[in-house]
Amino acid sequence: MKTLNVAITGFGNVGSHIAQLLWQRQATYRERYGVDVRLVGVCRSRAGILYAHGLQAADLVSPNWTEGLTGEAFLQALQADVLIETGTSDFQTGGMGLVYLRHALRHNMQVIAVSKGALALHGRELFDTAKQAGLSLLVSGATAAALPTVDFVQRQLAGCEVLAIEGIFTGTANFILNQMMHAGIGFDEALQQAQADGIAEADSSFDTDGWDTAAKITIIANALFNTDLTIHTIARAGMAHLQAADMAAWRAQGLMPRLIGHITVQDGKVSAGVAVRAVDAEHVFYRVNGKNKAMQVVTREMGALCVQGGASSPQATAAATLKDLENLLKQA
Amino acid sequence: MKTLNVAITGFGNVGSHIAQLLWQRQATYRERYGVDVRLVGVCRSRAGILYAHGLQAADLVSPNWTEGLTGEAFLQALQADVLIETGTSDFQTGGMGLVYLRHALRHNMQVIAVSKGALALHGRELFDTAKQAGLSLLVSGATAAALPTVDFVQRQLAGCEVLAIEGIFTGTANFILNQMMHAGIGFDEALQQAQADGIAEADSSFDTDGWDTAAKITIIANALFNTDLTIHTIARAGMAHLQAADMAAWRAQGLMPRLIGHITVQDGKVSAGVAVRAVDAEHVFYRVNGKNKAMQVVTREMGALCVQGGASSPQATAAATLKDLENLLKQA
Numbered sequence: 001m002k003t004l005n006v007a008i009t010g011f012g013n014v015g016s017h018i019a020q021l022l023w024q025r026q027a028t029y030r031e032r033y034g035v036d037v038r039l040v041g042v043c044r045s046r047a048g049i050l051y052a053h054g055l056q057a058a059d060l061v062s063p064n065w066t067e068g069l070t071g072e073a074f075l076q077a078l079q080a081d082v083l084i085e086t087g088t089s090d091f092q093t094g095g096m097g098l099v100y101l102r103h104a105l106r107h108n109m110q111v112i113a114v115s116k117g118a119l120a121l122h123g124r125e126l127f128d129t130a131k132q133a134g135l136s137l138l139v140s141g142a143t144a145a146a147l148p149t150v151d152f153v154q155r156q157l158a159g160c161e162v163l164a165i166e167g168i169f170t171g172t173a174n175f176i177l178n179q180m181m182h183a184g185i186g187f188d189e190a191l192q193q194a195q196a197d198g199i200a201e202a203d204s205s206f207d208t209d210g211w212d213t214a215a216k217i218t219i220i221a222n223a224l225f226n227t228d229l230t231i232h233t234i235a236r237a238g239m240a241h242l243q244a245a246d247m248a249a250w251r252a253q254g255l256m257p258r259l260i261g262h263i264t265v266q267d268g269k270v271s272a273g274v275a276v277r278a279v280d281a282e283h284v285f286y287r288v289n290g291k292n293k294a295m296q297v298v299t300r301e302m303g304a305l306c307v308q309g310g311a312s313s314p315q316a317t318a319a320a321t322l323k324d325l326e327n328l329l330k331q332a
Numbered sequence: 333m334k335t336l337n338v339a340i341t342g343f344g345n346v347g348s349h350i351a352q353l354l355w356q357r358q359a360t361y362r363e364r365y366g367v368d369v370r371l372v373g374v375c376r377s378r379a380g381i382l383y384a385h386g387l388q389a390a391d392l393v394s395p396n397w398t399e400g401l402t403g404e405a406f407l408q409a410l411q412a413d414v415l416i417e418t419g420t421s422d423f424q425t426g427g428m429g430l431v432y433l434r435h436a437l438r439h440n441m442q443v444i445a446v447s448k449g450a451l452a453l454h455g456r457e458l459f460d461t462a463k464q465a466g467l468s469l470l471v472s473g474a475t476a477a478a479l480p481t482v483d484f485v486q487r488q489l490a491g492c493e494v495l496a497i498e499g500i501f502t503g504t505a506n507f508i509l510n511q512m513m514h515a516g517i518g519f520d521e522a523l524q525q526a527q528a529d530g531i532a533e534a535d536s537s538f539d540t541d542g543w544d545t546a547a548k549i550t551i552i553a554n555a556l557f558n559t560d561l562t563i564h565t566i567a568r569a570g571m572a573h574l575q576a577a578d579m580a581a582w583r584a585q586g587l588m589p590r591l592i593g594h595i596t597v598q599d600g601k602v603s604a605g606v607a608v609r610a611v612d613a614e615h616v617f618y619r620v621n622g623k624n625k626a627m628q629v630v631t632r633e634m635g636a637l638c639v640q641g642g643a644s645s646p647q648a649t650a651a652a653t654l655k656d657l658e659n660l661l662k663q664a
Contacts, residue, residue: 021633025491028491146634146635146637147637148637151487151488155483155487155488155659156480156483156484156487156488156639157655158655158658158662159357159360159651159654159655159657159658160651160655282621284619284640284641287616296641299651301353301643301647301650301651302478302642302643302648302652303478303641303642303643303648304641304642305478305480305639305640305641305642306641307488307637307638307639307640308616308637308638308639308640309616309637309638310634310635310636310637311633311634311635315633316633316634316635318633319491319492319631319633319634320634322491323488323489323490323491323492325491326490326491327487327490330490331663
């Protein structure tokens with residue numbers, strides 16, 4: 001039986017869910033694809049673990065960390081076919097995620113990315129490196145997780161000319177906007193409520209200033225089109241300036257504000273950005289409630305397709321990450 | 333360069349659009365996948381054409397039919413790697429579609445089906461034959477065309493446990509139901525209007541009695557689960573019995589009727605059917621307007637995902653069919 005060795009870097013909460021789910025699905029992978037998928041190592045910022053014969057049930061209970069087994073030394077210490085990168089997203093330098101992704105793609109590993117930093121800063125370089133090496137660089141976990149984005153366009157709309165993509169990609173921002181419209185209140189008040197209810201974090205500016213959406217739309221654009229965008233160079237506007245009066249005006253016009261990441265393709269030129277747009281009741285985004293996400297893709301041949309929903313949880317992100325792995329297995 | 337020879341059977345309106353689009357995309361296929369995709373023959377019920385060196389531009393203008401070159405003799409006369417079956421759907425015997433699909437799958441051809449009859453009657457046999465031969469049997473054109481169904485679940489939800497699928501799969505039926513609610517009228521009156529407006533055909537009972545939805549949900553169930561369902565054995569109820577009073581009652585309760593094809597998986601047991609169900613304003617199907625389609629899939633790991641939209645036209649069906657072809661090329 002073929003074996004496929006998997007390593008997880010930046011191992012934390014999502015990484016643990018991935019390890020657990022991977023272990024649960026091993027028998028299915030053997031049966032369905034004839035491949036023995038083994039988790040051969042995990043590492044976090046200061047320590048790592050090698051599972052010489054693949055992760056076992058007992059390893060999930062009491063991890064046995066080796067200090068210093070991290071970074072490139074970790075990847076060099078094992079023979080991984082697939083890297084799953086789940087660390088912190090560093091949007092200033094790319095951080096360790098960039099180190100891991102570069103190393104993996106230069107050493108013949110398929111890569112499944114959950115962290116966004118490296119991709120939002122050096123996406124063109126990374127996608128090109130993968131393509132030149134004939135490797136996959138799959139990004140479901142780094143975009144909208146359970147809500148499919150890049151692979152939806154690549155598979156479900158294969159061959160179509162994409163004219164535009166727009167999406168609600170940041171659940172927390174959508175939740176706060178919905179509350180603002182529901183209660184007719186401005187941003188500051190809605191944010192305080194959401195923080196008091198434990199829905200928004202103490203510093204939620206990454207979500208509400210549009211950075212999270214910008215990271216995702218940047219990754220989507222670079223993955224699908226031959227663009228060299230970064231999170232810092234695309235147009236970006238957030239929602240912190242919105243007042244109760246804005247809500248009243250939109251309500252009077254029957255509109256609903258949404259924090260939208262958008263890509264437009266015109267005459268071969270691709271532009272992307274983030275902005276609050278008010279949509280009318282006929283728009284499919286009008287009733288994307290709570291923390292839900294959605295994406296609409298407009299094509300020349302098949303018209304507009306919208307996908308929406310998907311759970312937002314570490315479990316759902318883990319499942320989306322292993323979706324990428326399973327699609328690799330289908331081609332193995 | 334590798335070549336991939338394609339044949340189209342049941343060649344008519346959709347087939348013509350496929351041939352045209354295939355011809356337009358040949359250069360892209362060569363560039364993107366390194367494969368020379370050639371249309372080597374088409375046939376309809378009484379005649380066929382062989383394109384010895386692949387379809388050329390001039391062939392699109394004045395087809396040169398050979399009488400009698402059809403049926404298994406047609407497939408035997410050419411060396412096709414891929415069959416695209418686009419003929420009339422025969423829901424009593426499977427008709428020529430069944431002959432073509434069986435022959436192709438027993439002679440090492442990948443199959444892309446647009447016609448539904450054979451699949452809705454002998455789906456289990458055909459999917460099993462394909463699987464045993466290591467061949468693909470792709471059915472985007474035979475289900476909801478531009479709206480992805482089977483491949484959406486297989487790719488975007490790979491690895492997830494599917495608990496339920498429900499969908500609005502028949503555009504004409506959805507249109508008539510929307511008109512009934514909009515005008516507060518019964519089925520007979522709404523059908524007459526739709527026929528007068530050229531939206532419904534003279535005999536639209538196939539759509540409004542739920543047969544079209546039944547065919548699609550049967551194909552989806554057999555493709556995704558190990559079921560042996562047929563269009564004639566699943567539970568099926570249409571909308572012809574609905575009166576103006578039903579509309580008034582639903583309106584009073586804030587509900588919207590939808591003709592829904594549904595699959596439920598419980599304790600490993602799969603059931604499927606077609607029925608009119610009234611959904612409330614929070615349901616994503618509530619505002620699926622006009623002739624639009626939608627599908628919602630409930631999974632254990634990723635929650636509920638909904639996909640909706642997609643153009644309904646011969647051009648869109650052709651694009652959906654060539655989406656299946658392009659996904660084959662990705663694996664070639």
